[in-house]
Amino acid sequence: MYVYILGGFLGSGKTTLLMKLASMYSKKGAKVAILVNESGEIGVDGATLRQEGYDAVELPDGCICCSLSGTLQSALKNIKRDIDPDIIIVEPTGLALPHKVRELVHYSMIDPEEIHIIGIADIQRFDDLIKKKEEFFKRQMFAADFILINKSDLAAPEKMDAAIEWLKTEYPDKPMIPVSTKTGENLDKIYEMMK
Template identity: 50%
Template sequence: MIIHVVGGFLGSGKTTLLIKIAERYIADGKKVTILVNEAGEIGVDGASISSNGLNAIQLQEGCICCTLSGTLQSTMRDIERELDPDVVIIEPTGLALPHKVRELIRGTVSEDEINTIGICDAMRFDRLREKKEDFLRMQLQRSDVLWINKIDAVDFEKVFEVSTWLRSICPNVPIFMVSGKTGEGLEEAFSKSLLL
């Protein structure tokens, strides 16, 4: 069982990209479970996702890296026992630390089956960096792979600036440039980061 943790700040494109990742696996005939830590709206998404043949589970009212940590662990065990998917894709909230999620699920599968994808929003990079640079760094720092998202909405200079910053905080982590909206860059990012 492969587990992807799709982390990144609020609105960076986690859900959009998570659905693309799931669709890619489904096209390969894999069984996928999505675990989203979010209240509200996604319920509608969750329903439409399930109708496409995957399981979507929502954990609300708390954060899976802190207040819901026990729930995360028991849910992972339930998923493995009852659904037994090939792939689990987890979306923590935009305020969670993905590496904490990683720590919590380590007991479920072996370490090399967990992949943390850090999503960085190129469109709002300047504003976020100005206000939340330390948090962004903490959130993305221990990613296994980094995806710069929303490249459709910015010029190349901005993408370069974002990748230079990411390179400075994560010197050895592969970086991919993608658009969840247009699909640009996704195949490349998938082939190098999804353990397909």
């Protein structure tokens, strides 16, 4: 059972990616469970996800990396017991620290080798984020196995290049890929990496 944790600031595109990933895995015949802890713009809720045919669990308001850590762990145990999926996709809130979520997932008896963090950086708000919330942004990204620079459809190539350069300086060993979770640009590359 693989667990993918989507780490990225508020509005970076986590839910949009989650929907694409869930659909990709379902088409491949994998059993997908979704765990969401958000009050997002798209406002995807458990009921909508279940209507789409996914096993979805919605966690109440609060943050799964701190106040709701116990709730996250019991939700994972229930998912394992009742659904036994091939893949669990976890969307924490945009203020969660993904490495903390990973620790908690690991405490729920999931092999650390099977837990992956996908970092999502929003190109539209990139300059703002590194100016105003640099430390937090770095803490969100440092634990990612790879970084998606999302909303490529909105960015001029120079802006994308500058963001990649900044990220490469901070994280020389991490793969980073410009994507648009909306138009689907480069998502095939991500799917290949996740096989």
